[in-house]
Amino acid sequence: MSNKVVHAIYNDDDVLMDAVKKTRAAHHHIEEVYTPFPVHGLDKAMGLAPTRIAIASFLYGLTGLAIYTTLLNYIMINDWPQDIGGKPSFSFIDNLPAFVPVMFEGTVFFAAHLMVITFYMRSKLWPFKQAENPDVRTTDDHFLMEIGVHGNEEELVSFLQGTGAVEVKVIEKH
């Protein structure tokens, strides 16, 4: 069982987009695409599922809102309902306007930070993480498409050369 992959390297994002569409049409499985910058529409061309991070963020926001509401209600209303400057600490709703700034910021804080952490975890990013780019040029001005070799290697290489690749390499993956 060989773990061979083909690296097709492009030097233009339009050529890359075209190549991605052709490769998908020819039913070759694209393992990964490395680009130096976001290429608009690449995820759609590759057929990647849309991200659900916005949904996660919304839920985190609700969590934050719940936490800060509970916190304020416990401290200001239940635990020690002190009269501070005549503010009505009789019930949560009576003193609600004073709590809104905190509840708002808490919601934003949770939604933002937990979403970022989710993003790091899902994309496996952390300090001291080993960089994964297969070719240093992909961070500068080259685009790399990685395709798994499952059938005829020669045919795949010649197909990729036909898509405008400036370089096609067959690599043994460990």
Place this chain on the structure above:
Amino acid sequence: MYTFSSKLKTFSLILMVVGAIGIGIGFWSAPKTIEEVETILSADSHGHHAEATHEAHATHDAHATHDEHAAHATEATHDTEHKAHLEHVLHQLQNKPWAAFYVACIFFMLISLGAFVFNAIQYAAQAGWSPILFRVMEGISAYLLPGSVIFFGVLVLSGLHFNHLFVWMDPEVVANDHLIQGKSGYLNVPFFLGRAAIFLLLWNFFRFKIRKNSLALENSDDASIYKSIFKLSATFLVIFIVTESIMSWDWIMSVDPHWYSTLFGWYVFASFFVSAITTIALVTIYLKSKGYLEQVNTSHIHDLAKFMFGLSIFWTYLWFSQFMLIWYSDIPEEVTYFVTRIEHYKLPFFGMLVMNFVFPLLILVNTDFKRLSWIIVTAGTVILMGHYIDFYNMIMPATVGDQWFIGLPEVSAVLFFLGLFIFVVFTALTKAPLVAKGNPLMEESKHFHY
């Protein structure tokens, strides 16, 4: 070219006729004398918000009957306190049809002004997505002229003491009120009407010039015309933000002449601006559903929905900033504004918060929803009704107080102005092709994709 469908035309005419009849009944059935108020109050003692159904005098001249009533008052042998109360309620009930008319009138006029402001912002910002909607915006802002003529008429009638919408216009009130006396350098009828006339003329002038240039651009690709629209828009926006602020003090805040708030102008602006963008979205969706505006795609709708969403939150931010600062410090001369609203207008006051904030927040936060016409129409309807209630909450507590009710005069006034609005807007839309040629950003706008 758009053709005004006869169905919609008939619909708008029916709205106007029904509304006009309702407005007429509202004025006709307003009480004329203290005795009538007494019978209403005793009849209403079980529920104080019920509609008054009683015979009224044939005369429609509220001012004349007011004098008549004053004469009555001197003869009356009632307990003076009771009489003062009745007189107070009489003024409130006489104000009801006027205030209902006033709220609907200013609401629809400001919607068309807001659409024009949005149009000017798009020009000044050289937005690439919106030129395809410029004709829709121009159609909506076409209502500015008839709307401001009617509105100015109402202001003149108020200045001539046909109604009691603005208490500071009443010399008797001013004579006994040191606070208003101190403000009379600003709050006096000639200066007030002069300001109003200047503002309305300025807005209509810029709307006329920009529309004219926009039509001129249709038949030429002269870039200088486009540049002149850009300059006109930028100039208008500067003038607008000054006049808008003063307008909100004059036409809305001055019904409560004892109260003031510094961010009021922004608050009013946010309210009608979000309504205007909602109206643009609704008219666009209507035209698209009828097969016009083929090049408008869901991305354009999505952008409008984002504006609806963002500005709904902006409105809430200003509403809350105004409310919370006054609630927090609780200074008596400021807080009465909200005390009367929370005591007598609990449902509209907090209900509008649900309609203008909670509902759009939850429904328009979703990207996919922002592309669905029926979601936009639903959210838009709620937002428009919510902002009508917002204007209602600004005007009514000072003019009719606890005698408020959303009944025949209020609904009729809305129907009348809605009919007029539809009629004027869709007539204006037939005057020019719906896709403006000659705009250098039009090609980009046609292919706009988000």
